[in-house]
Amino acid sequence: MTRVRLRYSKLGKVRFLSHRDVARVLERAVRRAGLPVAYSQGFSPRARLHFGLALSTGFESIAEYLDVDLVDGVGDWDVAELPESLSACLPDGLEVGAATTIPAGTPSLQDAVSWCTWQLDIPGVAPGVLAAAVERLGSADSIPLDLVRKGKQVREDLRPLLGDLVAERTAEGARLVADLGTKPRSVRPAEFYAALDPTGPLPDVADVRVLRRHQWINVDGTRREPVSLGPPSPHAQERAS
Amino acid sequence: MSAPMAAARSAVSSPPGSLWDRLEPLLSRVEKPARYIGGEDGAVRPDWSSDAPGGPVSWLFTYPDTYEIGLPNQGLQILAEIVAEHPHGVAERAYAPWVDLEAELRANGVPLFSVDGHRPAGAFDLIGFNLSAELTYTNLVNLIDLAGVPVRAAERRADHPLVCVGGHCTYNPEPVADFVDLVVLGDGEEVVSEITDVVLDWKAAGRPDRRSVLEALARVPGVYVPAAYEVSYDGPRIRAIEPRWPGVPEVVEKRTIADLGEWPYPQSQLVPLTEVVHDRLNVEVFRGCTRGCRFCQAGMITRPVRERPADQVRTMVREGLRRTGYDEVALTSLSTADFSGIAGVIGDLAGRQQDAGDLAGRSGSGAAGDAGDLCGPVSVSLPSLRVDAFGVGIAAELQQGRRSGLTFAPEAGTWRMRQVINKLITDDDLYGAVEAAYSQGWRRVKLYFLTGLPTETDQDTLGIAELARNCVEVGRPHLRSPGVTVSVGGFVPKPFTPFQWFGQNTVAELGRKIGLLRDEFRSVRGAQMKWHDPAATQVEGLLSRGDRRLGPVIESVWRRGGTFQEWSECFDLDLWAGAMAEHGLSMDDYVHRHRTEDEVLPWAHLSAGLHQDFLWQDWRDALAEVGLPDCRWTPCYDCGACTGYGIEHVVASATPPAGGSQGTGQGLAWDRGAVPVQLGVRGGS
Numbered sequence: 001m002t003r004v005r006l007r008y009s010k011l012g013k014v015r016f017l018s019h020r021d022v023a024r025v026l027e028r029a030v031r032r033a034g035l036p037v038a039y040s041q042g043f044s045p046r047a048r049l050h051f052g053l054a055l056s057t058g059f060e061s062i063a064e065y066l067d068v069d070l071v072d073g074v075g076d077w078d079v080a081e082l083p084e085s086l087s088a089c090l091p092d093g094l095e096v097g098a099a100t101t102i103p104a105g106t107p108s109l110q111d112a113v114s115w116c117t118w119q120l121d122i123p124g125v126a127p128g129v130l131a132a133a134v135e136r137l138g139s140a141d142s143i144p145l146d147l148v149r150k151g152k153q154v155r156e157d158l159r160p161l162l163g164d165l166v167a168e169r170t171a172e173g174a175r176l177v178a179d180l181g182t183k184p185r186s187v188r189p190a191e192f193y194a195a196l197d198p199t200g201p202l203p204d205v206a207d208v209r210v211l212r213r214h215q216w217i218n219v220d221g222t223r224r225e226p227v228s229l230g231p232p233s234p235h236a237q238e239r240a241s
Numbered sequence: 242m243s244a245p246m247a248a249a250r251s252a253v254s255s256p257p258g259s260l261w262d263r264l265e266p267l268l269s270r271v272e273k274p275a276r277y278i279g280g281e282d283g284a285v286r287p288d289w290s291s292d293a294p295g296g297p298v299s300w301l302f303t304y305p306d307t308y309e310i311g312l313p314n315q316g317l318q319i320l321a322e323i324v325a326e327h328p329h330g331v332a333e334r335a336y337a338p339w340v341d342l343e344a345e346l347r348a349n350g351v352p353l354f355s356v357d358g359h360r361p362a363g364a365f366d367l368i369g370f371n372l373s374a375e376l377t378y379t380n381l382v383n384l385i386d387l388a389g390v391p392v393r394a395a396e397r398r399a400d401h402p403l404v405c406v407g408g409h410c411t412y413n414p415e416p417v418a419d420f421v422d423l424v425v426l427g428d429g430e431e432v433v434s435e436i437t438d439v440v441l442d443w444k445a446a447g448r449p450d451r452r453s454v455l456e457a458l459a460r461v462p463g464v465y466v467p468a469a470y471e472v473s474y475d476g477p478r479i480r481a482i483e484p485r486w487p488g489v490p491e492v493v494e495k496r497t498i499a500d501l502g503e504w505p506y507p508q509s510q511l512v513p514l515t516e517v518v519h520d521r522l523n524v525e526v527f528r529g530c531t532r533g534c535r536f537c538q539a540g541m542i543t544r545p546v547r548e549r550p551a552d553q554v555r556t557m558v559r560e561g562l563r564r565t566g567y568d569e570v571a572l573t574s575l576s577t578a579d580f581s582g583i584a585g586v587i588g589d590l591a592g593r594q595q596d597a598g599d600l601a602g603r604s605g606s607g608a609a610g611d612a613g614d615l616c617g618p619v620s621v622s623l624p625s626l627r628v629d630a631f632g633v634g635i636a637a638e639l640q641q642g643r644r645s646g647l648t649f650a651p652e653a654g655t656w657r658m659r660q661v662i663n664k665l666i667t668d669d670d671l672y673g674a675v676e677a678a679y680s681q682g683w684r685r686v687k688l689y690f691l692t693g694l695p696t697e698t699d700q701d702t703l704g705i706a707e708l709a710r711n712c713v714e715v716g717r718p719h720l721r722s723p724g725v726t727v728s729v730g731g732f733v734p735k736p737f738t739p740f741q742w743f744g745q746n747t748v749a750e751l752g753r754k755i756g757l758l759r760d761e762f763r764s765v766r767g768a769q770m771k772w773h774d775p776a777a778t779q780v781e782g783l784l785s786r787g788d789r790r791l792g793p794v795i796e797s798v799w800r801r802g803g804t805f806q807e808w809s810e811c812f813d814l815d816l817w818a819g820a821m822a823e824h825g826l827s828m829d830d831y832v833h834r835h836r837t838e839d840e841v842l843p844w845a846h847l848s849a850g851l852h853q854d855f856l857w858q859d860w861r862d863a864l865a866e867v868g869l870p871d872c873r874w875t876p877c878y879d880c881g882a883c884t885g886y887g888i889e890h891v892v893a894s895a896t897p898p899a900g901g902s903q904g905t906g907q908g909l910a911w912d913r914g915a916v917p918v919q920l921g922v923r924g925g926s
Contacts, residue, residue: 013261014514016274021515028282028512028566045618058269089566091280091514206269 001038002070003106004079006086007098007227009062010055014093019054022094026066029089035082036074052109052215052226053116053186061212063116065109065226067102098227107217109226113182115163117214118189120176123207127169129200130176134167136197143195158195161187173203177213255296256289257364260354267345275515276308277342279334279356282512282565285325287357293329295444298437300324300332301355301365301402305372305380306807308336308356312511313519315573316408317371319506320433330437333357333365337380338387340805346387353387362388366440367403369433370421372410375784376777376806378417379799381406385420392796394422394468399451403440403458412495412542413736413844416784418467419792422451423458425465426847427495427542428528430504432463459489463496470846472789477830479788479841494848497886501528501547505557512565521569521622522561526554526586529882530575531872531890535663535863536652536691538735540575542849544882546873546890551582555589562619571622578627578635579873581892590621591638628666633677646726647678650689653697654704660868661696663859671708672715679716685724686712692754693732693746693778695863702754705729706761706768713767725768729755731778733785737849739859741842744835745782751775776814780806782832783817788843791831794820852881 010022017025027047030037039045048069055061070077077085082099090096106112122130137143143158163179180187189210196202216223268274291297302321304311311317317334324330333355338346346352353362362368368388370381385392390401397404406414407425414424425432436458443454459466469486472479484491498504510522527548530540549557558570570590574580621639626632628649636647651671652664659666675686690705709725716723731751734740746754755772762770784791797820798806805811821828836842838857855878862869872878873892883889 013278013280016268016278017514018273018275021275024516025514030566031568032564032566039618057274091282093280207266 002072003102003104004068004070004082005100005102005106005109005227006066006068006082006096007225007229008064008066008090008094008096009060010064010094011060011062012093014091015058015060018057019051022055022064023049023051025091025094029086030068032089033082033085034075035068035077036071038069038071050108050110053113053182055212056188056210059189059210059212062097063212063214063225065113065215067109098229100227109215112217112226113215114218115179115181115216115223116186116212117216118176118178118180118192119211119213120178120189120193121170121172121174121209121211122176122203123173123209124203125173125198126200127167127174129198129202130167130174130196133196133198134165134176137162137195138165145191145195147191158187158192162192179216256358257360259359260351260361261359263349263351264354264359267342267349267351270345271341272339273515276336277338277354277356278514279359280514281312282514283507283509284357284511285322285332285509287331287333288325289331291329291331293441293445295441295446295448297329297331298324298327298367298440298444299365300330300433300437301335301362301368302332303335303362303368303370303384304337305370305377305384306337306374306805307339308513308515309517311336311371312513312517313523314371314373315507315510315523315525316429317369318511319504320369320407320429322507322509323430323433324437327434327437329441330434333360335362335368335384337384337805343383343387343804352389353384363390363402365402366444367405367436369405369407372406372408372414372417374807375410375416375781376812378784378795379803379806381417382420382795382799383804386799392799393419395419397422397451399448401451403454405436409539409542410785412538412847412849413786414465414467415472415789415843416787416791416795418789419796421467422455423464423466425496426463426493426849428498429496430498430506432461432496435461436464456486456488459486462494465493465847467789472843474790477827479843479845481841482843482846492846492848494885495542495850497545497850497888499547499886499888500891501525501549502553505549505553510561510565512567519571521571522558522565522567523571523573524554524557524561525549525574526572526577526580526582527574527891529890530579532576532579532665533663533859533869533871534652535661535739535859536694536732536735537575538738541738541851543575544850544880545886545888546892547888548581548891551585554582554586558586558590568618569620569622571624573624576627577623578632583635587621587635587638590619628674629670630673630677633674633681637677637681646685646687646724647683648687648689649674651708652689652691653694653701654690654706654708655701657866658694658697658701658704660866661863662691662694663863663868665868665870668708668711672711675712676715676719679719679723684720685726686716687726687728688712690727690729691732692729692758693751695740695743696866697754699754699757702757703761706758706765709762709768709770710765713765716767722767727762727768727770729758729770729772731773731775733778733782735785736842736844737851737856739856739863741786741856742836742838742840742860744833745779747829747833748775748779751778774809774812777806777809777812779828779832780812780814780817783821783828786843787831790824790826793824794826797823850882850885852879855880 027049038048040048050067052065079099079101083096086096145156145158147154147156161181166177168175180192190205193205214225217226268277289297302317304314304317321332324332334357335353335355382392385404391397403422405423406421407429411424439457455466458464459469469489470482471485472482474480527546529543529546531546534540628651651666653659653662678686692702709727712725713723734743734745752775762768798816801816803813803816873890
């Protein structure tokens with residue numbers, strides 16, 4: 001059995017698909033592409049697809065990952081051709097950009113990914129307001145976050161899970177690029193957004209356009225992407241529109 | 242409800258623009274936004290180009306319930322494909338937005354939109370609704386309004402879309418007559434193109450007044466234009482229904498396609514990106530049914546039986562699975578075990594499954610790839626399982642995965658009652674089927690019943706519990722705790738059935754019968770009972786056999802917010818009772834009253850091809866507890882369905898299918914528990 005790691009993007013209208021929806025669409029695409037996907041044992045055999053961190057409904061991404069187990073010696077496939085053959089079976093906006101085989105024993109995506117880089121486009125906000133909030137967060141020793149967990153009110157510190165943070169000005173407002181940790185648990189972009197606590201008004205989180213730019217794993221002390229992307233596909237944006 | 246929205250109509254020949262930019266911000270604020278984005282696999286990109294002088298004829302095929310319920314509708318998918326193939330036709334689709342999005346749309350002045358191009362509904366030439374359930378009628382009105390179109394047909398101008406309805410409910414479209422411009426009776430495959438041609442000519446002529454196109458449409462066979470007919474009343478009764486316009490037929494006949502093999506549609510079934518009901522490949526194996534169950538409107542109005550050639554079924558299954566990537570296919574019809582090519586088709590599918598199983602064994606972990614033409618393990622389902630061991634045998638051969646539950650529909654609790662409704666299965670047929678199921682690994686059977694049937698006594702009602710008790714006993718030798726789930730629905734008499742004259746049971750009477758059964762079920766160990774809300778059954782009955790005077794009632798309920806009445810959390814009997822009182826109409830008179838033979842029924846000017854005297858005789862036979870065998874294998878009863886259209890039943894086999902006594906009129910000898918077919922391979926091991 002060979003494990004293949006795929007990197008894909010989710011852009012445009014399909015951002016409204018849920019994680020479950022995307023999983024089912026990818027499972028059908030693997031079948032339609034004729035790949036010899038392995039199935040689990042038992043009365044309800046399932047295709048052996050292993051998904052990485054979930055992406056919330058409404059968010060976009062250029063860095064999603066999926067591992068697929070393929071049966072050796074069956075069918076005729078070439079890992080270099082997988083991006084094209086799978087993308088042909090996917091709806092507009094979902095596109096496989098890179099694929100690589102990974103050795104047995106490679107940690108799963110869920111275990112390995114430790115940080116994500118998020119991009120938040122915030123319409124109509126004054127850049128100064130955001131810059132001040134970023135400044136404050138960056139210099140804070142702790143960022144208390146109140147959560148309800150198992151029906152109980154708990155307070156967590158967001159600080160250890162907040163990495164690099166940059167604010168930029170855009171035509172419509174401002175863009176925040178933030179590294180958020182996933183260990184011991186993933187910080188949600190909405191939680192981070194709520195923690196900004198700006199001096200001026202921020203638009204409703206529903207109006208913020210969120211895109212995952214990177215997921216990071218740690219290899220011998222350096223951070224790397226699970227699958228690095230070659231030169232960007234010239235069709236990626238076009239297909240998503 | 243808010244005031245109708247003014248939808249600006251674009252110039253005749255340029256395609257309407259997309260509303261996506263206005264819609265997208267709203268989708269971040271609603272539940273399950275994926276149902277509004279379109280992009281399904283198999284969806285054809287609508288082609289709005291046309292060299293016709295008035296531009297293409299555009300159809301918006303719309304299901305008046307949510308996307309999850311409406312997307313799988315095969316009828317709308319078939320029609321959209323046929324229109325797209327028309328040189329001057331273009332088709333898109335729409336569904337009812339859920340209440341959260343509707344509120345956002347109305348608050349932001351965004352109209353109903355198509356999911357393909359997100360174009361405004363009001364910009365289409367025709368909006369074609371499928372009406373499969375009476376309780377969606379208020380949604381029909383709501384969607385017309387949300388499209389920016391006046392809800393009453395009489396108030397529409399030439400530049401408004403034509404509102405068209407089809408589907409099983411349209412055999413009595415009178416309750417919605419005020420809201421629709423045209424109604425299609427029967428199979429839509431041919432008539433949809435004829436309607437397109439008439440509208441094309443009208444557009445080429447510069448879209449003159451609305452009456453001219455409706456007059457032309459009323460002359461198309463199978464098309465009924467309610468405005469072309471006058472209904473006169475005599476107190477609560479109808480005196481007559483007569484043509485009001487010249488040249489329209491006195492009786493509108495349904496359309497019937499002669500050969501299903503000529504219509505292998507949908508050719509590219511839609512594969513949604515988000516979860517819907519019946520999320521699988523569907524292949525229709527035959528249309529029509531002659532088992533003659535007297536409560537079943539579908540069986541009466543879709544006659545005669547027309548089978549799809551077995552080879553075509555195989556091709557559609559094979560190519561459909563390959564194209565869609567689905568791992569489940571349903572062979573659909575009103576009784577798939579009766580398909581005369583069933584053995585061959587199943588042998589073929591089971592053989593392919595065997596290949597997949599062998600491959601799984603070889604690799605040690607299961608695999609797809611070379612598994613014949615299938616893309617991996619595939620399960621096959623028969624949505625309408627016959628109540629006998631033959632049916633179970635077929636299910637056993639096909640169901641490879643976990644065998645959790647199997648569903649049968651005996652419909653009534655005693656043999657006497659089943660003779661009345663002509664569901665000719667004996668108690669032993671049922672026990673045989675149930676024993677076959679338990680002995681082959683199913684752990685639970687589900688049984689469907691109706692209550693409130695004609696001549697039903699309490700003994701008949703309680704017979705339901707008795708059957709359930711015996712089914713549990715039949716299972717004991719095979720399982721420690723065999724499960725039986727009984728689902729009881731209130732009977733609603735439907736037009737063009739022998740029971741169309743029967744006075745429906747009241748809410749109180751249905752409630753009493755359900756109460757009786759609940760008490761009885763307390764002593765039936767291992768059995769569980771579920772039931773439908775009798776109040777919803779009453780409103781279904783009201784709309785099923787109502788007349789045009791119900792138009793204002795439907796409109797009142799809608800104006801008070803009564804949409805999604807199919808959904809138990811939204812259904813509100815008080816709204817309906819209030820609206821009936823407001824308009825001076827009696828629920829008793831519409832729902833609970835027995836009709837006489839000479840009464841002019843609201844659908845008297847429409848025809849499903851069945852002779853009135855056949856239906857009346859069948860009603861008398863029902864009251865006399867006389868069952869009628871299936872006419873595929875016995876002499877003709879002259880119901881009118883074949884002779885009236887010059888069509889024969891298209892059935893490959895002249896002999897009845899194996900197993901069971903039902904419908905054949907013969908008490909076929911049979912060993913309880915034996916199953917006349919071989920077990921298929923279990924998947925994945």
